[in-house]
Amino acid sequence: MSVKPTVFFTRSAPPNGVALLAQECELQIWESEDPIPREELLRRVKGIHALFVHPPIRVDSELFDAAGPQLKVVGTMSVGLDHVDLAECKKRNIPVGNTPGVLTSAVAELTVTLLLATARRMKQAFQAVHNGSWGTWESGMWMTGTLLEGKTLGVVGLGRIGMAATRRLKPFGFSKILYCGRSKKSYDAEVGAEFVDFLQLLKESDIVIATCSITDENKGLFNKRAFKAMKNTSIFINVTRGALVNQDDLFEALTTGEIGSAGIDVTTPEPLATDDKLLSLSNLTVSPHIGSATVESRSAMCEVTARNILAGLKGEPLPSPVLI
Amino acid sequence: MTSPSLCRLRNFLIRVNTSISSSCHQNTRKMSSVKPSVYVTRRVPLPGKEILASECNVTQWDQDDPVPRDELLRQVKGKDGIFCLLTEKIDEELILAAGPQLKVVGTMSVGYDHVDLAACKKHNIKVGFTPGVLTNAVAELTVALLLTTSRRLKEAMAEVVNGGWGTWKPLWLCGQGLDGATVGIVGLGRIGLTVGKCLKPFAVQKFLYSDAFENPGAAEIGAQRVPLDELLANSDFVLACCALTPETKEMFNKDVFKKMKKNAIFINTSRGGVVQQDDLYDALKSGEIGAAGLDVTVPEPLPTNSPLLTLNNCVILPHIASATDKSRSSMSELTAKNILAALNGEKMPTEVQIN
Numbered sequence: 001m002s003v004k005p006t007v008f009f010t011r012s013a014p015p016n017g018v019a020l021l022a023q024e025c026e027l028q029i030w031e032s033e034d035p036i037p038r039e040e041l042l043r044r045v046k047g048i049h050a051l052f053v054h055p056p057i058r059v060d061s062e063l064f065d066a067a068g069p070q071l072k073v074v075g076t077m078s079v080g081l082d083h084v085d086l087a088e089c090k091k092r093n094i095p096v097g098n099t100p101g102v103l104t105s106a107v108a109e110l111t112v113t114l115l116l117a118t119a120r121r122m123k124q125a126f127q128a129v130h131n132g133s134w135g136t137w138e139s140g141m142w143m144t145g146t147l148l149e150g151k152t153l154g155v156v157g158l159g160r161i162g163m164a165a166t167r168r169l170k171p172f173g174f175s176k177i178l179y180c181g182r183s184k185k186s187y188d189a190e191v192g193a194e195f196v197d198f199l200q201l202l203k204e205s206d207i208v209i210a211t212c213s214i215t216d217e218n219k220g221l222f223n224k225r226a227f228k229a230m231k232n233t234s235i236f237i238n239v240t241r242g243a244l245v246n247q248d249d250l251f252e253a254l255t256t257g258e259i260g261s262a263g264i265d266v267t268t269p270e271p272l273a274t275d276d277k278l279l280s281l282s283n284l285t286v287s288p289h290i291g292s293a294t295v296e297s298r299s300a301m302c303e304v305t306a307r308n309i310l311a312g313l314k315g316e317p318l319p320s321p322v323l324i
Numbered sequence: 325m326t327s328p329s330l331c332r333l334r335n336f337l338i339r340v341n342t343s344i345s346s347s348c349h350q351n352t353r354k355m356s357s358v359k360p361s362v363y364v365t366r367r368v369p370l371p372g373k374e375i376l377a378s379e380c381n382v383t384q385w386d387q388d389d390p391v392p393r394d395e396l397l398r399q400v401k402g403k404d405g406i407f408c409l410l411t412e413k414i415d416e417e418l419i420l421a422a423g424p425q426l427k428v429v430g431t432m433s434v435g436y437d438h439v440d441l442a443a444c445k446k447h448n449i450k451v452g453f454t455p456g457v458l459t460n461a462v463a464e465l466t467v468a469l470l471l472t473t474s475r476r477l478k479e480a481m482a483e484v485v486n487g488g489w490g491t492w493k494p495l496w497l498c499g500q501g502l503d504g505a506t507v508g509i510v511g512l513g514r515i516g517l518t519v520g521k522c523l524k525p526f527a528v529q530k531f532l533y534s535d536a537f538e539n540p541g542a543a544e545i546g547a548q549r550v551p552l553d554e555l556l557a558n559s560d561f562v563l564a565c566c567a568l569t570p571e572t573k574e575m576f577n578k579d580v581f582k583k584m585k586k587n588a589i590f591i592n593t594s595r596g597g598v599v600q601q602d603d604l605y606d607a608l609k610s611g612e613i614g615a616a617g618l619d620v621t622v623p624e625p626l627p628t629n630s631p632l633l634t635l636n637n638c639v640i641l642p643h644i645a646s647a648t649d650k651s652r653s654s655m656s657e658l659t660a661k662n663i664l665a666a667l668n669g670e671k672m673p674t675e676v677q678i679n
Contacts, residue, residue: 002487006491011492011494012492012493013494013495014494014495033491033493034490034492034493034645035490035492053394054492065341100589105436105501105503105527107500107524109475109501110475111502112471113468113471113472113475113477114477116464116465116467116468116471116472117463117467117468117471117472117477118463120465120644120647121644122468122469122477122478122641123481124473125638125641125642125644126478126481126641128642129625129626129628129633129640129641129642130628130633131628132625132628134624134625134626135389136388137366137367137387137389138368138390138499139367139368139369139370140366140368140390140432140655140656141369141641141647141649141652142647142651143644144647144648144649144652145644145647146646146650147460147461147464147648147651148464149460149464152428168526171521171525172464172522173460173523215516231619270442270489271484271489271490272331272484272489274484274485274486274487275487279484279485284403285481286449286481286484287477287480287484288480288483288484288488288489288497289478290475290476290477290497290499293475293476293496293497293498293499293619294475294498294499294500294501294505295495295498295499295500296501296503298494298495298498302494
């Protein structure tokens with residue numbers, strides 16, 4: 001009688017993916033709503049065959065050593081990989097699967113949501129509804145926000161998510177769409193986007209959205225220098241990773257009027273401390289990393305991750321592998 | 325009898341009589357070139373006031389708060405035109421208070437449910453409004469409100485400050501995506517159609533609309549005109565983009581919410597009056613529908629102790645759909661131009677067609 005391989009889940013997961021794996025594996029799930037403490041995690045992964053992981057839990061040599069050489073596959077329920085030491089995975093011959101594609105729609109949609117909520121000052125508007133200051137008129141200019149129509153949009157990273165967000169933004173009638181990245185994309189004509197360098201994008205754009213993947217090279221890309229190059233009326237949106245932004249510089253830029261307003265779905269750390277100075281800003285909207293948070297998307301991500309793990313356990317090619 | 329004093333008196337009376345005659349003459353000449361008078365019911369964006377002041381005598385309630393009714397009725401007396409907002413009821417009482425010389429009312433809004441059109445028609449008063457110049461601003465805010473509601477952004481923002489972020493459930497704060505959804509637009513006018521165009525690239529599977537009339541523009545988004553009940557039964561998102569009229573007043577009531585899907589998201593950026601608000605509260609609380617996003621309520625402002633404000637699945641904004649600098653300035657300008665045109669006997673840029 002063969003023993004079922006063990007899969008450890010670093011968080012509870014939507015039922016579909018769990019059911020898929022339960023057929024062929026023994027499941028160990030960290031069910032608590034609180035994040036698993038690191039020491040506990042290192043204890044629990046000992047002897048497992050597969051890891052079903054969620055960011056920001058670090059998958060590194062420490063974890064691999066704790067798990068043991070029988071660990072055959074890592075499936076991360078995310079498209080982002082900054083929590084996974086890919087070099088270490090390659091060294092140990094451990095395939096890694098992630099979930100691009102199935103979350104693209106949801107993240108692109110949330111990018112537009114965050115942009116519109118920031119542009120139309122929803123944080124302040126909600127406060128006014130609750131605190132009784134609704135009723136002010138200010139000569140017809142109370143709570144006026146930014147109209148997207150006629151503005152210049154700058155997309156930092158025209159990949160899957162950047163393209164999906166830009167497609168959704170196109171009907172708003174931007175006068176110009178610019179993008180920057182490592183290379184020009186062959187498909188940019190579909191949205192009429194013009195390839196420029198980062199600095200030019202910052203100077204010319206009224207709206208700057210960051211939808212690129214995070215690498216060692218672009219950590220802290222949005223710093224004092226970048227914010228200084230941007231327009232004083234500009235809106236900045238980040239849905240990539242907190243590490244793309246120097247948060248102190250962002251705070252400075254928003255308080256001094258170097259940029260107009262910002263909306264971020266990702267921070268350093270996550271969660272952000274409830275007394276973080278960023279949360280005191282009325283021109284900053286922070287959402288708790290809900291980019292992929294739709295029922296459809298999370299269920300699909302879970303299923304893909306489960307299938308990645310099943311394939312890895314069998315020594316088969318992963319349906320959605322990370323090319324290391 | 326001719327005494328010197330009588331002569332002096334006679335000469336004095338003649339002089340006085342002459343001077344009165346000549347000044348009457350002057351007054352007659354002035355009256356034919358007298359500027360029309362316009363009353364502006366609030367402090368409004370400057371462009372509109374400047375346009376009016378160039379040709380009219382402008383009196384204004386130069387305050388941020390709405391003009392009290394009794395003051396309004398006093399101030400409109402003798403005016404040729406009125407520049408108002410949606411806070412002023414233009415009815416028989418006001419028209420009579422103004423007097424028969426009143427020629428035009430320009431409202432700085434696209435909605436005119438606060439204007440009694442029948443009374444205006446009866447008294448031969450033209451009505452100007454502001455379609456077009458606010459369409460994009462309103463459409464953008466409608467989409468913003470829809471997404472904020474469907475993606476639970478308000479709840480999510482609250483979790484960031486209240487310590488809820490950090491705990492994890494698999495479907496924590498999961499919202500409803502637009503892709504694959506059916507969107508039903510109640511009232512496919514300028515605003516409804518622009519909203520539809522903005523939503524199209526979100527991979528919406530189907531657009532339905534219900535309206536008194538067929539809109540040829542519907543083809544641009546492939547929207548199909550259906551009876552209201554069909555729209556309600558099939559739509560994942562129901563958008564109220566219709567005008568408030570006697571026919572649409574409180575149309576969104578208990579029965580309508582019952583006909584909607586359990587997961588349906590209801591968005592209203594038209595007028596609070598199209599919704600039976602107590603029924604909406606019940607529907608949201610009981611799970612009869614999924615969630616609602618409102619930019620308009622009854623009353624406005626909504627009292628801070630309104631039960632709607634206690635619901636996690638109800639997002640309320642303080643009527644900011646047209647609130648962009650450009651839009652509000654344009655609305656002010658257009659209202660002034662409507663009024664001037666009517667006063668000059670010219671075609672108004674945007675006149676309400678009263679049937």
